[in-house]
Amino acid sequence: MKVRAILLSMGASFLFATAAHTQNTAPADLPSAPSASQQKTQTKAAPAVPQAATGQSPAPETPPSPADAKPQSTPHAASSSQPGPAPQEQGSQSPASTPEDNSTPTIVKRVNEVNVVFTVTDKHGRYVRDLKKADFKILDDSKPVLEIRSFRAETDLPLEAGLLIDASNSIRDRFKFEQDAAIEFLNQTVRPRYDRAFVIGFDVTPEVTQDFTDNTEALSVGVRALRPGGGTAMFDALYFACRDKLLKSSPNGAVRRAIILLSDGDDNQSHVTREEAIEMAERAEVVVYTISTNLMGSGGRHGDKILERIAEATGGRSYVPFQLTEVANAFASIQEELRSQYAVSYKPADFRPDGRYRTIEISARQKGLRVRSRRGYYAPVQ
Numbered sequence: 069m070k071v072r073a074i075l076l077s078m079g080a081s082f083l084f085a086t087a088a089h090t091q092n093t094a095p096a097d098l099p100s101a102p103s104a105s106q107q108k109t110q111t112k113a114a115p116a117v118p119q120a121a122t123g124q125s126p127a128p129e130t131p132p133s134p135a136d137a138k139p140q141s142t143p144h145a146a147s148s149s150q151p152g153p154a155p156q157e158q159g160s161q162s163p164a165s166t167p168e169d170n171s172t173p174t175i176v177k178r179v180n181e182v183n184v185v186f187t188v189t190d191k192h193g194r195y196v197r198d199l200k201k202a203d204f205k206i207l208d209d210s211k212p213v214l215e216i217r218s219f220r221a222e223t224d225l226p227l228e229a230g231l232l233i234d235a236s237n238s239i240r241d242r243f244k245f246e247q248d249a250a251i252e253f254l255n256q257t258v259r260p261r262y263d264r265a266f267v268i269g270f271d272v273t274p275e276v277t278q279d280f281t282d283n284t285e286a287l288s289v290g291v292r293a294l295r296p297g298g299g300t301a302m303f304d305a306l307y308f309a310c311r312d313k314l315l316k317s318s319p320n321g322a323v324r325r326a327i328i329l330l331s332d333g334d335d336n337q338s339h340v341t342r343e344e345a346i347e348m349a350e351r352a353e354v355v356v357y358t359i360s361t362n363l364m365g366s367g368g369r370h371g372d373k374i375l376e377r378i379a380e381a382t383g384g385r386s387y388v389p390f391q392l393t394e395v396a397n398a399f400a401s402i403q404e405e406l407r408s409q410y411a412v413s414y415k416p417a418d419f420r421p422d423g424r425y426r427t428i429e430i431s432a433r434q435k436g437l438r439v440r441s442r443r444g445y446y447a448p449v450q
Contacts, residue, residue: 180419181217182208185225185324185355185411186383186430186441195408196437197221204439207429208416217413226323227263227406228280230309230354233291234331235269236300239361243296245392246330246361253328253399254287257406266313267291270305271298272337280317302331303338303345306356306378310345315352322411325354328402329378330395332361333371342374346381351446356382357405359398363391383442421450 188196201219206212231250239246258265260282267278267290278290306329314325327349335342349356358375372388379386385405387398416426427444 180421181413181415182428182445183322183353183411183413184428184430184441185222185353185409186439187405187409188432189438189440191436191438195405197408199410199432199434201412203433204412205431205433206412206414207427208414209418209426210429211417213414214417215415217415219412220410222324222409222411225409225411226319227257227265228314228317228319228323228325229257229263229265229406230313230327231265231267231287231291232274232305232309232327232329232331233267233269233294234271234300234302234361235275235294235296236271236298237296238300238332238334240296242361242363242392243294246395247291247294249396249399250328250330251288251291252396253403254291255284256400257403258282258284258287260284266309267294268305268309268313269294270301271296272301274301274305274308276313280313299337300331300335301337301339302329302333302335303340303342306345307340307348310348310352310354314354315348324406324409324411325352326384326402326406327354327356328399329356329358329375330361331358331371331375333358333374335374342377346378347446349378349382350442350444353442353445354382355384355442357384357402358386359395359402360386360388361395363389381443383440385440419447421448423447423449 188199190196198221201216206216231254233246233250235243254265257263262282264280264282265287266276266280267287268274268276275294277293278287281287306327309327314327338345356378358379360372360375362369362371372386375388376386378384385402387401389395389398412430424447425444426447428441430439430441432439
């Protein structure tokens with residue numbers, strides 16, 4: 069009987085020890101539902117957050133095999149899908165909060181700053197290039213600006229330019245000369261490894277014959293590839309060039325953005341309106357220069373007025389040659405202006421990120437000087 073009692077006692081102890089061992093090892097050895105494994109992992113990881121916040125390095129966990137590493141990545145994916153405001157709340161005790169999440173507000177902080185490129189001419193139309201910041205008065209939405217961040221005379225600021233050439237049937241008879249003048253302009257304006265330009269021809273639809281490049285030979289080929297024919301969708305072409313080319317470009321530093329639009333202004337195929345095209349140019353901060361192909365006596369006064377409206381609204385200039393040879397002179401004048409500009413960056417007063425249109429007024433304190441710039445911009449929406 070004593071032997072039997074001893075055996076029963078030993079057997080009970082063995083079963084108790086085995087059960088205890090099984091209880092300790094079960095979570096590591098047995099698979100569980102994804103939701104349960106996420107809860108266990110998050111509960112286990114929670115104590116590590118205060119250690120990281122105090123600068124202490126938590127003891128690394130030991131997931132030695134790739135099979136173990138895969139389930140451990142699941143809770144991180146789940147925590148990253150939490151609603152946006154949670155990681156930005158300061159003092160949050162959520163296990164998903166990490167030092168990287170806490171730094172997010174400093175990354176997305178908006179700096180309300182307006183950049184404007186403008187030109188100054190005297191009463192004879194000659195460019196004035198030696199003025200200083202104190203020589204100008206700047207109003208944003210009819211109020212003096214809060215602060216001028218930078219002011220520079222930009223004779224050599226890198227240029228991003230788009231050449232838009234009307235390739236419709238209405239200009240077929242003078243197309244070859246206009247191509248030659250455009251190629252000469254590109255050769256004289258675009259500097260390798262510094263400036264960039266693209267070429268778009270348009271009739272019913274815009275066609276990019278040469279994308280952004282600093283290679284003047286490639287740009288010349290792009291101009292030569294244009295063939296006249298079809299109707300005229302000038303507003304669509306301008307809208308496309310501003311939205312899909314210049315607005316989406318990512319320069320490394322400050323640049324000037326300009327479009328040279330060569331057309332008779334007679335639009336009969338566009339899906340967007342003139343004002344919608346102008347609005348997109350303003351959003352892209354593009355100065356539009358227009359050259360009319362309506363020679364004297366061709367009856368294109370209405371088209372010239374449209375081209376003039378586009379140029380003035382964006383801070384550019386409209387050219388109306390009286391004869392074909394003056395098209396080249398217009399290109400030469402645009403080239404000179406692009407190298408005779410000022411760039412100012414300022415902080416507006418009473419700024420609100422509400423998407424509203426705000427006016428810009430820049431005037432010279434010295435009498436007899438004329439300042440030409442874009443007339444306004446659309447405030448960003450927060």
